[in-house]
Amino acid sequence: MFTRIDCPPIRGGQLTIGYAAELAARFRSSSVHEFCSDFGINFRNLAQGCEEELQAFADLTNNDVDLLRRFSTIHQPDGTVRLGNALLTKHVMSRSTIRVCPDCVAEDISSNLSVSPDIAVIWRRDWVINSVDTCPIHSRPLSEIARISASNLQWDATLAWSDLSLELDALLASPVRREPHGLQAYSIARLEGHVEQVELLDGLPLYSAIAVCAKFGALSMNIEKHWRTLDENTRHNAYREGFEVLSRGSEGIAALIDRRMTALQLAGTPPPSIGPSTLLKQVSTFLNGTDESAYSLLRYLVANAVFDVLSIGPEDGPVLGVRCTYRRTYSIMAAARRFGLPEKTFALYAEAAGVAERNAHGSLRIDAPKADAYFGERWRLH
Numbered sequence: 047m048f049t050r051i052d053c054p055p056i057r058g059g060q061l062t063i064g065y066a067a068e069l070a071a072r073f074r075s076s077s078v079h080e081f082c083s084d085f086g087i088n089f090r091n092l093a094q095g096c097e098e099e100l101q102a103f104a105d106l107t108n109n110d111v112d113l114l115r116r117f118s119t120i121h122q123p124d125g126t127v128r129l130g131n132a133l134l135t136k137h138v139m140s141r142s143t144i145r146v147c148p149d150c151v152a153e154d155i156s157s158n159l160s161v162s163p164d165i166a167v168i169w170r171r172d173w174v175i176n177s178v179d180t181c182p183i184h185s186r187p188l189s190e191i192a193r194i195s196a197s198n199l200q201w202d203a204t205l206a207w208s209d210l211s212l213e214l215d216a217l218l219a220s221p222v223r224r225e226p227h228g229l230q231a232y233s234i235a236r237l238e239g240h241v242e243q244v245e246l247l248d249g250l251p252l253y254s255a256i257a258v259c260a261k262f263g264a265l266s267m268n269i270e271k272h273w274r275t276l277d278e279n280t281r282h283n284a285y286r287e288g289f290e291v292l293s294r295g296s297e298g299i300a301a302l303i304d305r306r307m308t309a310l311q312l313a314g315t316p317p318p319s320i321g322p323s324t325l326l327k328q329v330s331t332f333l334n335g336t337d338e339s340a341y342s343l344l345r346y347l348v349a350n351a352v353f354d355v356l357s358i359g360p361e362d363g364p365v366l367g368v369r370c371t372y373r374r375t376y377s378i379m380a381a382a383r384r385f386g387l388p389e390k391t392f393a394l395y396a397e398a399a400g401v402a403e404r405n406a407h408g409s410l411r412i413d414a415p416k417a418d419a420y421f422g423e424r425w426r427l428h
């Protein structure tokens with residue numbers, strides 16, 4: 047025998063713990079913890095997606111347990127969290143802060159005026175993932191509202207909406223509008239279990255896909271600061287840029303590395319000090335810090351893009367664990383040494399012979415296979 051309460055079912059898109067908080071408000075409990083424990087359910091366990099609590103909560107509220115499970119954060123033994131069909135970590139989730147679209151919240155309230163806001167407002171599942179940061183319906187950045195940071199209140203949205211009216215008016219007055227980035231649609235599709243076609247990301251757990259987009263976005267935007275110190279709009283732009291780079295695969299990566307190289311040269315960075323880590327910044331630290339095989343294709347593509355622009359040959363050490371199989375480019379210094387000519391003389395010959403070209407800002411790019419063929423034959427160096 048189990049108790050069943052008379053309550054409306056969970057609403058579309060609603061997070062299971064948000065639904066629990068809604069019921070706590072309907073039953074006038076002071077907290078969702080109290081509401082659950084009145085029915086013998088441990089809220090903390092429910093919030094962690096324990097099967098036993100989920101089943102008891104489904105029975106109590108007359109909901110399909112599979113539906114509640116799909117909208118629950120299910121803690122895994124390895125510390126990750128399953129949400130829908132995707133794996134997340136606390137680093138890519140908003141757990142102590144509720145992020146909302148002010149327009150969605152206002153619509154929830156105005157379309158349900160017979161109840162209080164803490165019953166009317168839907169805490170949407172997708173809002174807890176950091177890579178979901180813009181409402182696709184209203185083109186609004188998601189805004190942080192109530193903080194629920196005290197650890198014993200974690201995930202308790204019982205009181206989050208009740209005192210919202212002033213804050214909501216200010217948020218609604220903001221003129222800022224923007225479109226969701228590609229990573230947002232990608233993240234939601236992964237949650238829903240749809241098969242995606244972003245080769246470099248599909249093999250990664252969603253939390254890694256989000257992290258790697260952030261790193262590549264930061265590189266693309268030349269952001270040096272730590273992610274946590276960035277403002278919300280900069281993070282949004284970095285996610286967008288990173289996803290665009292990675293969804294274009296090897297071509298996107300090569301274009302990014304090429305652009306980085308040009309920017310460093312334009313900034314006057316002397317060529318000998320441009321190495322892989324200067325070129326790759328946080329991406330280098332990130333990819334060097336993990337030896338997961340899921341990243342091997344990414345490491346391979348990034349390393350090869352580096353070999354295309356830096357003077358690195360098979361005799362040099364690996365980059366991101368990848369060895370250069372053949373040299374694509376020489377620095378002027380390396381080429382002059384190899385062919386036994388003074389740098390200026392080499393540059394003159396090389397340009398005249400068409401084995402080197404100057405880019406728009408005067409840096410010489412020496413094509414290694416062409417230089418080897420031309421100078422090797424002429425100076426019998428092979």
Ligand SMILES: [Zn+2]
Pocket residue numbers: 147148149150151181182183184185186
């Ligand atoms: Zn909205």
